[in-house]
Amino acid sequence: MYVYDDFDEKFVRERAAQFRDQVERRLSGQLEEAQFRPLRLMNGVYLQLHAYMLRVAVPYGTLSSRQLRQLSMIASKYDKGYGHFTTRQNIQFNWPQLKDIPDILDDLADVGMHAIQTSGNCIRNVTSDQWSGVAADEVADPRPYAELMRQWSSLHPEFSYLPRKFKIAITGAVSDRAAIAFHDIGLQLLKNSDGEIGFRVLVGGGLGRTPMVAKQIRDFISFDDLLPYLVAILRAYNIEGRRDNKYKARIKILVHEKGIDDFRARVDDIFEGLDKEKLRAPKGEIERISKFFELPAYETLEENSPELAEARAANASFNAFVNRNVATHKKPGYSIVNISLKPIGGIPGDATSSQMDVVADLADQYSFGEIRVSHEQNLVLAHVKQSDLFTLWQRLREAELETANIGAITDMITCPGLDYCTLATARSIPIAQKISEKFADQSRQDLIGDLKIKISGCINACGHHHAGHIGILGLDKKGEEYYQITLGGSGDENAAVGDILGPGFSADEVAGAVDVLVDRYIELRESKSESFLDVVKRVGLEPFKEALYADH
Amino acid sequence: MAKKIKGDQIFTGQLLREGLVVYFTADENWSTDLQQAVVATSDDELTELEMKIESISHKNDVIDVYPFVVVRDEKGKLVPQHIRERIRTEGPSIDYINQPFKQNMNAA
Amino acid sequence: MPIIKNGQFVEDGWVTLEEGAAVPVEGDVIIPLEVALADVTALDGRTGKTALLISNDVDVEDHAELIAKADMVVLMLPAFTDGRAYSQAMVLIEELDYKNELRIKGDVLVDQALHMVRCGFDSFDSNHEIDLEVWNKALHKMSTTYQRTYEGDLQVRS
Structure with a gap:
């Protein structure tokens, strides 16, 4: 992966020093908030519901183990011991203090990172495929x-x-x-x-x-x-x-x-x-x-080692993990391992400092020291030997990072919503948690297959709800949260914007409504290979509306 | 400035240095404790408070100042009327530090 | 406010034409583009220098001929968050080959000064009281750049 040369390092350090000066002028009152606000935004500093938020760029979603450890250190030292990975492949810290942010930017510069242009009306972090190169x-x-x-x-x-x-x-x-x-x-x-x-x-x-x-x-x-x-x-x-x-x-x-x-x-x-x-x-x-992006020195290996087949046969949980989270690598004998940050009932995209450290260690041991962040708020180890998969899975399990749900119904994109965000009109995370718990059963998730739910806590759509096979948009109706459901959106090469199904639901009703939609899908599909999105495209919204609103 | 909404109101803002949520108090200061807030019970009082905040010397220390509506609960404590302000006062409604990780329901 | 040029406050001899006034023959005058367009002959036979004041919703390419005759162009910055003048400046310089003084007028602040210099502005007419020391410091906070525009003595990625 890319490593800064002297020029890049000087640039980022000067930029950090420039921001330090701007913060000092702001704190001393020389700079008014209206003049400072765009400057801080261009360094990724927001004022959120409870505190400042710092968004750090993870350019095109690629991190070294050293960088991830530094992010973990920053989370522990300046924040509350966790960070949130975003749909733009960045990481957000939810509780930093403005007076500390210049120091954080220096710490980031130490490992060739920055928060430049992670907000503001400028060109933002360039994002990419989390499986780039492999x-x-x-x-x-x-x-x-x-x-x-x-x-x-x-x-x-x-x-x-x-x-x-x-x-x-x-x-x-x-x-x-x-x-x-x-x-x-x-x-x-x-x-x-x-x-x-x-x-x-x-x-x-x-x-x-x-x-x-x-x-x-x-x-x-x-x-x-x-x-x-x-x-x-x-x-x-x-x-x-x-x-x-x-x-x-x-x-x-x-x-x-x-x-x-x-x-x-x-x-x-x-x-x-x-x-x-x-x-x-x-x-x-x-x-x-x-x-810098030349592929690492792979060994010459056989695809699908007998040991792997044996481990899969012997351990159903591991087999489920391989089925859902492990993807085909272009080099025989290697795999792409996707680490879900969507534990059942957890907070989508959040990782604790200790989890970041574990992933950094695993990257060093099993994936040439490199980590990717996906726009779906998960992490990726892109170069894992198939013969290491079982050991890696066991290590992930110890860190509670083995959730086998990549691309499944519980692998939801979710914005921070009203729990953190000043713009939000409703909470997103508790909705995701309820849905996640409702569909916790692995065999049911497997039965459902690929289904992307995306949840936004306001119309700005940071949770990509328009692009969700099932999209959920949180709104405010006279001080009450309610949620609008869309169907048929897609964020892939056949991109489409979802259509609104009908009247919204209260926070308590949403997970049940999703359940109804999923059951209807299972009834409607012609075979297991016909995905939720395929069925919506084939039959349209009517059968789903009927199922949802018949009793209302 | 903000719309005049019916109901008792208090002024809130965030500390410039730390970002913490604070409320304007009767002794013309800012407190992180909502219960210390001075309550405006009429439009005139609200305007008066607003002018007071404008005039205090440490104005630069607090940003994003605006009023919101509060009610009293059965124990007489101040509670924000709208969910947004309730979450802002009480913190995220989720268990954000000790996340309820997993379980893998059909673990072997 | 005085004009800033080359890191100094300078006495400005330019006078901005008042609304409705006729264009005088003598003196260095800043003339709004609309006035110049309304009577193109008004600029002929002037003994003083002529500057054009151009608002930021104007496509400068449409006025190449007039601009070619100008001794100075003044672009407007009604709010520092409105970046249109930066692109107008780049079009003036790169496409119209404009080489005379290029001034920016309005919500000019120290924290955008380097961007302005890098887009080719060489004089600054700010609505604010500018601390020259802070201004000059701000211009030298960065010594590196990734773009080859008006890089001055900045080190460019090569």
Whole structure:
């Protein structure tokens, strides 16, 4: 993975020092809150319901064991001993004090990390496929390009005060695990007929109160033109994006109002006029970055060792874990191990300091010291020998990290909701906990198969409810929490926005309503291989509405 | 400033340095204890409190100041009327430190 | 407020044309773009210097000819969170090859000063009282950058 050179380190340390100075000026009263707020946001510092919150960037979701241990240390020293992994592959600390944050940023700089642009109306952390580099269906590893974009977008002088936030996601695989169609810019790595690497470019996707699936603006842009083309899109947006209404300020609204063809023409016009040579990555830079992402020194191994088959046959819980959490690696004899942060009845995406330490140790022992964070709020060890799987599973079990539910109904994306967030209108976590407990039974989860529930505590949709096979949106009705259910959303390569089923439910009713929907699905499906989403697509909402509202 | 909502109101904010939630008290200070808050029972009192907060010298120490409605419970203690403020006063409603991890229900 | 240029407060000889006033022949005058557009001949035969004041909803590319004649362009920053002037500046410089003085006027604050310099602004007309020492310090908090724009003496990733 990428390691900072002297230049990167100097940059991040200077940025931390710059923020320290800004905090000092704020605390002494030289800087007013209105002037300070955008500055702190651009360093990931929010004021939440109970305290400040610090969001630390995990660029494209890749961490070293050393970095994860440092995050654990920060959680223990400055917070309450835990952190929350987010849908943007970042980690949030819920209780830091403003006066300590400059020290935290220094601690992060010690391990090549930062909180730059994890909030604010600027280019945010570039996200990617958590299986980058090892997925069997990958054209090329997107992380070198993501790192290049991280550098290019850091403190960009022209694009630091955009109309609204700007999120870029990139995938190198055919199966989209990075939800690129729900980003301001989505990039899909491709090879053209000459074998040249380039990108399919999507623009104007997003969730929030106006969910939109991104539209294609270019079918192929060469690597050389990537940064200039991004400049052209960002410049068109910075100049023309709406600033009169916060809720209409994202690029998706501009693209929607202009139409993709007019927007493309505008971008092309700017692109043609650019001094592209000046905007391209320096010569040799992508090669330099790519070296850091060369795959580790794998051994030559047989796929599916007899020991693994034996262990699976002997231990049903381990077998369930392999079935749900272990994915195919492109190298024979290796596997991708997904560690669920969704224990039954737990808080989705939370990890304690000691769990972070355990995962860091396991990464060192079994996965070349590297950890990934997924946008579905789980962790990944991307290079595990199949012969180590059983031992690894036992170690995960000791840390209560062995929940076998990746992609299952209890593996829910959940925003922090009204338990933490100032914007929330209702709680999300207790809803997830109730659903999780209702579907705790492993055999029932297996029977149901792949089903993605996504829960947001307000219309801003941080919990991606629009993209959930079952989406749950928490709202406030005269001081009471109530929840609206949508069906048929999807965040993958067939991205779709879910449709609202009907009247909402109280907090106590939601888990029961999900139960009814799931039972209806089981009745309706033609075979076990027909997923919940397939059935919704085939039969529409009516049979589900009937099941839910017949008694009401 | 905030809308005038019917009901008794108190002013809250958060400490600039620490971020902690505080309430404006009768002795023109800020306390983390809701029960210490000074209650405005009319629009005039609310305006008066608001002006007082504006005028105090340590104004910079507290940010995000706004009023919210409180009621009294059967023991006479102040309780925020809206769930948002109740959670803000009492902390997250979930067991966030000692998470109820698992169980794997059909463990071997 | 005095103008900041090269890290110093400078005495400014420019006068901004008052609303409804005719464009004088003499003197260094800042003329709103709309006035210049309403009567293009008003700029001809001036003996003093001419600056254009351009609001941030204007597509500067549409006014290349006028801008080419300007001794100074003043772009507006109504709120420091409104970043349109940064892109206007980049278009002026990169696409229209504008080389004269480029001023930013309005909610100009020290914490955005480096971004402004890096987008090619070289004079600053702030609504606020600026502490020059803090301003100059803020300009030198970073010595590194990943973008090749107006990098000055910043070290650029290469």
